[in-house]
Amino acid sequence: MNVDLKGVVRSPQSGISKSENVEYELELSDQGDLLVAQGLQPMTPIVQRGDSWWILEATAVAPVVALPTTTAQLTLQNLENDDGKSLVIDELFCHVLVSAAAATSVGMVFMLNSLQLKGAPLTQGALTVRSFSGKSYGGKALHQVGATVVDGGWRPYGTAIVGAASQIMQTFSWPTQGGIIVPPGYKFSVSVVANTVTTITTRAGLSWTERKLRLG
Numbered sequence: 001m002n003v004d005l006k007g008v009v010r011s012p013q014s015g016i017s018k019s020e021n022v023e024y025e026l027e028l029s030d031q032g033d034l035l036v037a038q039g040l041q042p043m044t045p046i047v048q049r050g051d052s053w054w055i056l057e058a059t060a061v062a063p064v065v066a067l068p069t070t071t072a073q074l075t076l077q078n079l080e081n082d083d084g085k086s087l088v089i090d091e092l093f094c095h096v097l098v099s100a101a102a103a104t105s106v107g108m109v110f111m112l113n114s115l116q117l118k119g120a121p122l123t124q125g126a127l128t129v130r131s132f133s134g135k136s137y138g139g140k141a142l143h144q145v146g147a148t149v150v151d152g153g154w155r156p157y158g159t160a161i162v163g164a165a166s167q168i169m170q171t172f173s174w175p176t177q178g179g180i181i182v183p184p185g186y187k188f189s190v191s192v193v194a195n196t197v198t199t200i201t202t203r204a205g206l207s208w209t210e211r212k213l214r215l216g
Contacts, residue, residue: 037109041190042125042146046209052132055143056205059071060097063202067109067154072189074204075147075158077117077122079140080184087141087182092157094192098201105195106161113187114181117152117162122187132207139210155195182208183215 025125027035046052078087091106113119122144129137158174182188192202 012185013141019130025179047132048139049209050131050133050135050179051085051139051211052207052209053129053137053139053141054091054127054132054205054207055205056093056095057145058094058127059145060203061146061203062202063106063113063192063200065194065197067156067193068111068189068191070148071146072111073145073191074148075144075149075187075189075204076140076206076208077144077187078182078184079142082184084140084184086213086215087188087208088183088211088213089176089180089182089188089206089208090178091173091207092190093205094202094208095138095205096168096170096172096200096202099168099199100168102196102199103162104200105160105162106200107156107193108158108172108174108204109154109156109191109193110180111149111152111154111189112182113150113189115153115185116148118185118187119148119150120206122147123140141210147189149187154191160193178209181213181215 029035043165055074061073076087080086092110094106094108096106122142124142124146127143127145129139129141129143131137161172179189190204190206194200194203
């Protein structure tokens with residue numbers, strides 16, 4: 001059986017526009033799989049749109065040894081209108097500033113507060129929102145360190161990492177691959193957790209991309 005396979009190939013570097021009627025022969029393997037090649041790194045097409053950002057606490061604090069309740073280490077609030085952009089969380093991370101001579105297990109927890117549980121508006125913090133593509137931030141995401149939040153349920157994320165003794169200046173990262181979405185009006189909070197609060201202080205951070213989405 002002969003199969004005529006046609007497709008639209010997006011290739012901005014080829015000089016071919018969408019309006020041109022150009023046909024390409026798509027190559028298949030012996031098993032019928034479509035053969036493709038990745039042209040750029042996975043995050044490059046997202047970052048090149050100029051709407052990917054990150055923040056990091058300026059002052060290190062001791063982590064918590066249990067799930068938080070109504071105090072968050074770092075919180076974002078999306079102040080977009082109902083039909084505005086969502087904050088797609090890309091990564092949670094922390095930076096160890098002070099560490100004693102003892103190995104410490106470090107992890108992060110997050111909480112997404114819905115409109116019904118968002119509580120009082122945040123007081124805009126003094127942290128600098130930084131770009132992954134050299135732009136200045138002009139969006140509608142507020143941030144606050146040590147904000148009082150409504151306990152809507154904290155979730156551990158990723159796998160805890162055991163840092164070696166004297167782990168000063170170590171960083172820990174938990175990519176989310178866009179699996180957490182903060183819709184307009186919602187709050188998103190993170191905190192660092194550890195097996196002890198006497199040997200370590202950390203700065204929490206997170207990165208996100210702002211994108212208008214059709215949410216279910």
